[in-house]
Amino acid sequence: MSKHWSISDLLAGKVDADTTVTVKGWVRTRKDSKAGFSFINLHDGSCFDPIQIIAPAELDNYNSEILQATTGASMAVEGKLVASQGKGQSFEVQATAIEVLGLVDDPASYPIQPKPHTMEFLRTVAHLRPRTNAIGAVTRVQNCLAQAIHRFMHERQFYWIHTPLITASDCEGAGEMFRVSTLDQTHMPMTDKGEVDYSQDFFGKEAFLTVSGQLNVETYVSAMSKVYTFGPTFRAENSNTSRHLAEFWMVEPEIAFADLAQNADLAEDMLKYIFKAVLDERGDDLAFFNQRIDKTVIERLEGVVNSEFERMDYTEAVKILQNSGKKFEFPVEWGTDLQSEHERYLAEEKVGKPIVLMNYPKDIKAFYMRMNDDGKTVAAMDVLAPGIGEIIGGSQREERLDILDSRIDEMGLPKENYWWYRDLRRYGTVPHSGFGLGFERAVLYATGMKNIRDVIPFPRAAGTAEF
RNA sequence: GGGAGCAUAGCUCAGCGGAAGAGCGACUGCCUGUUAAGCAGUUGGUCGAAGGUUCAAUUCCUUCUGUUCCCUCCA
Secondary structure, eight states: OOOBOOHHHHHTTOSOTTOEEEEEEEEEEEEEETTTEEEEEEEOSSSSSOEEEEEETTSTTTTTTGGGOOTTOEEEEEEEEEEOSSSSOSEEEEEEEEEEEEOOSSGGGOSSOSSOOOHHHHHTTTTTGGGSHHHHHHHHHHHHHHHHHHHHHHHTTOEEOOOOSEEOOTTOSSSOOOBOOOSOTTSOOBOTTSSBOGGGSTTSSOOEEOSOSHHHHHHHHHHHSEEEEEEEEEOOOOOOSTTOOSEEEEEEEEEESOOHHHHHHHHHHHHHHHHHHHHHHOHHHHHHIIIIIOTTHHHHHHHHHHSOOEEEEHHHHHHHHHTSOOOOSSOOOTTSOOOHHHHHIIIIIIISSOEEEEEEEGGGSOTTBOBOTTSSEEEEEEEEETTTEEEEEEEEEOOOHHHHHHHHHHTTOOGGGGHHHHHHHHSSOOOEEEEEEEHHHHHHHHHOOSOGGGSSSSOOBTTBOOO
């Protein structure tokens, strides 16, 4: 058997013509010609385009197997790589032997038909949808983004810190949490006070799935200077939208000796870097997205890469919204959080590119965000992307113990739970900043896909944990 | 958690108180170095479930289930 090549390598011209090669993959389409052969478009995930196989009728299993190979069937093909005699592809494989590995049972009901499907339907066949053009392209782009994130961080000498997914900090300050417990839920041990006795639970205390690696990674930034997390995160919010998941991946860089402005610069640099990687490396997939999914996606990515992000204070944004002349469902008032409609107006209508909103009122932000000198705002920032909304949220962290303590008290949080977090401010505290990038939201932006459930392989959301 | 939709063939949808339709797919034939192919034919449905109104319900009403989108939450 000759060498097994990726289709991407063959189409890219990495192999000389007339070389005997083996390709393996799945049939996208088969078309039989009376001239004595069949055209088989075979895909293996390595690139957007399938490779064309010419299967001559002289093959001994032509009638018995090859003519039975419908869309979705798997096969191993050996043949000669030749310049294509037809239009539409540079190379094709003149097969000398085809082993049909697996046929499709009942082709009429095979879910992935060679025709357009709705994303809603494909979600119901999540085990087969990576075989489609769209989800295959999403998969390559999401991988490109993930690799680019690690590359960006590595080039800037950040350390990747594996923060825990299970946490006993029940107040990480970012929404509802999933409980992790091995207690028998039909016979919960109780204390004298009539409360569940978690001292008998696996960890000896209440435990949850993390909503953020930030608090943990702050310990490492206080020693390694530049760190980041990249891993799954969990939110038990009952939110049913096209941009929320109960389980999603988040990138959380944290930098020491850095203020909010440097934090915003890092966020901008990172987004530009990873979207440029997609433009450079996934032209084939982007061409598909631009043609079939969102006709503005390439233009938008190029816009992000080539333009300066807008920076704007919350206070300024409130004034703009109030003077916009737009009728909003929710009123705009200094001191309240901006609604989706407000963020959309700013990012999509007012600015038309990503915008960094900074310095929010302290009462609508988390306890660990650094108090500004005005005593009213904290050094928080959100990066809003047109079409997606909030893609990044971050802040400069409060490094002054006395102020941190008063914020913890103000919010009625149990100080003892934060003893190790507070220690960081007792022992050689430094100014530091960080942010969280919703990874799937970045994939949405890079692909033009509309629903976050279509850019993660197996979406978990309220009421959804199939597959 | 709040709100609004939707549920009819493998898929996308039309229909409508009075005998279940189209396109795509699949299959068959013709044509064909084809490639989002063309022409013709065939196949294919417990009209989401359970109640109710009616001479008659896929159609109207109620409940349930599933699902989509928006808001809240945030990334």
